[in-house]
Amino acid sequence: MSLSTTLTKRIIPCLDVKDGYTVKGVNFENLVEVADPVELAKKYSSEGADELVFLDITATNEKRKTIVELVQQISKNIFIPFTVGGGISSLDDIKAILKAGADKVSINSAAVKNPDIIKEVSDYFGRQCIVVALDAKKIDNDFYVFINAGKKNTGILALDWAKKVENLGAGEILLTSMDYDGTKKGFDIELNNLISSNVNIPVIASGGAGADAAHFADVFNKTNVDAALAASIFHFDELPIPKLKQELVEAGINVRN
Numbered sequence: 001m002s003l004s005t006t007l008t009k010r011i012i013p014c015l016d017v018k019d020g021y022t023v024k025g026v027n028f029e030n031l032v033e034v035a036d037p038v039e040l041a042k043k044y045s046s047e048g049a050d051e052l053v054f055l056d057i058t059a060t061n062e063k064r065k066t067i068v069e070l071v072q073q074i075s076k077n078i079f080i081p082f083t084v085g086g087g088i089s090s091l092d093d094i095k096a097i098l099k100a101g102a103d104k105v106s107i108n109s110a111a112v113k114n115p116d117i118i119k120e121v122s123d124y125f126g127r128q129c130i131v132v133a134l135d136a137k138k139i140d141n142d143f144y145v146f147i148n149a150g151k152k153n154t155g156i157l158a159l160d161w162a163k164k165v166e167n168l169g170a171g172e173i174l175l176t177s178m179d180y181d182g183t184k185k186g187f188d189i190e191l192n193n194l195i196s197s198n199v200n201i202p203v204i205a206s207g208g209a210g211a212d213a214a215h216f217a218d219v220f221n222k223t224n225v226d227a228a229l230a231a232s233i234f235h236f237d238e239l240p241i242p243k244l245k246q247e248l249v250e251a252g253i254n255v256r257n
Contacts, residue, residue, distance in 0.1 A: 007226065007254065008254050008255065008256050009220050009225075009226065009227060009228070009248075009253060009254060009255050009256075010050035010051060010204075010226060010227035010228075010255075010256060011049060011050055011216070011227070011228060011230075011241055011244060011245060011248075011255060011256075012049065012050060012051045012052065012053055012204060012227050012228070012229040012230075013040075013044045013049050013052060013053070013229070013230065013231065013234045013235075013241070014052075014053040014054075014055065014206065014229050014230065014231045015037045015040060015041065015052070015053070015054045015055070015231070016055050016231060017037050017054060017055065017056050017067070017070070017086075018056075022035050022036070022037045022040055022235065035235060037054065037070065037074060038070070038073045038074055038077060040235065041054075041074045041077060041078050042077045042078065044078075044080075044234065044241065045077070045078035045079055045080050047240065047241040047242055048241055048242055048245060048256075048257070049080055049241055050080065050081075050227070050256050051080055051081040051082070051083065051227070052074075052078060052080055052081070052082050052083070053083045053084075053085070053106065053174065053204075053229060054070075054071065054074060054082065054083065054084045054085070054086075054102075055084075055085045055086050055106065055133075056084075056085070056086025056087055068096055068097065068100045069100075071084050071097060071100040071101060071102055072100045072101055074101070075100060075101020075102065076101065081103045081104065082101065082102050082103050082104070083102065083103065083104040083105070083106050083131055083174075084097050084100075084102040084104070084105055084106065085105065085106030085107060085108065085131070085133055085174075086106075088105055088106075088107050088110060089107075089109075089110035089113075089114075089117070090110075090117070091117075091120060091121065091124060093105075094121055094125070094129075098125070098129065103129075104128070104129050104130065104131050104171075104172075105121070105129060105130060105131065106131040106132070106133045106174055107121075107130070107131075107132060107133065108132070108133035108134070108135065108147060109147040109148055111132050111165065112145065112147050112154055112156070112161075113147075115164065115165075115168055116168075118130060118132060118165055118168040118169050118170055119168045119169050121169070122168070122169025122170070122171070123169065126171075127169050127170070127171040128171045129171065130169065130170055130171050130172075131170070131171065131172045131173070131174050131204075132165040132170040132172070132173055132174070133173075133174040133176065134158060134161060134162060134165075134173055134174065134175050134176070134195070135147070135150050135176045135178055136158040136175065136176070136177060136178060136191055136195075137150075137153070137177075137178040137179055138179055138191070139153070142157055142158075143157065143158035143159070143191055143194065144156065144157060144158060145157070145158050145161045146178060150178050158191070158194070158195065159194055159195065159198060162175075162195045162198065162199050163198065163199060166199045166200065166201050170201060171201060171202075172201055172202045172203070172204065173195065173199065173201060173202070173203045173204065174204045174206060174229070175191065175192060175195050175196075175203050175204060175205060175206060175225075176206040176207045177191050177192075177206070177207035177208060178207065179207075180207040180208030181206075181207040181208065182207075182208075182232070183207075183208050183210075184208065184209065184210030184211070184232075184233070185208055185210060186208050186209070186210060186212075186214075186215040186218060186219075187205045187207065187208045187209060187215060187216075187218065187219040187228065188205075188207060188208055189218065189219060189222050189223060192205045192219055192223040192225050193222060193223040193224070196223045196224035196225045196226075197223070197224050202225075202226035202227065203223075203224070203225045203226060203227075204225065204226065204227040204228070204229050205219045205223070205225040205227070205228045205229065206228075206229040206230075209228065209229075209230035209233055210233060210238075210239075211233045211238035211239040212239070213239065213243075213244050213247035213248055213251065214251075216228050216244065216248060216253070217248060217251045217253055220248075220253050221253075245257075
């Protein structure tokens with residue numbers, strides 16, 4: 001029996017937002033504007049997305065906070081769980097995001113710089129509210145954690161960090177392969193298998209999805225990930241969510257209706 005038949009898998013569109021617009025790039029570079037994030041969020045909610053992730057991707061580097069007003073607008077227009085990340089570095093930031101309508105918060109750079117924030121948030125709001133985003137890149141034969149929108153190598157091994165954030169109270173890991181990001185050649189099976197097989201919390205695979213349901217079937221069948229995330233293939237209707245889910249069902253993958 002394949003792993004995918006034992007658990008219901010989630011399909012999650014991602015809105016990478018810069019200056020109020022949804023953007024998309026390749027390998028974290030060359031960002032281009034795509035669409036209004038509120039309209040995209042409404043579209044995905046109505047199409048059957050299981051969750052939505054909103055990442056204010058330049059908030060950390062520009063030393064500013066996530067766009068709370070935009071979070072409020074999106075939360076009023078969707079009916080699915082909603083995760084928000086970008087520029088979040090304190091308990092007060094997280095309170096503001098959750099108050100604005102998010103169901104979960106995603107932290108990356110702040111968690112690496114101050115791992116105690118994971119435990120603090122988990123203790124205060126509950127493990128289910130905190131997602132740790134892990135951006136990994138392969139160097140020689142090891143995967144390393146990068147922060148500041150993929151611009152800084154921390155020197156920390158991705159597997160060590162994944163185990164640590166689980167122990168500190170993270171409820172989920174959003175795992176992005178920087179090598180595969182935006183390439184549309186499929187998910188990074190090696191990285192996703194490494195992390196998902198060594199932690200006991202849900203892992204969301206991110207980076208590399210093309211307009212081919214087989215890419216999603218592969219990551220569900222060959223790794224222990226609980227969800228797969230994509231952006232541009234959904235933004236440009238290259239592979240609409242209803243079509244993807246139908247093809248996954250036909251491939252024997254247990255996805256949510």
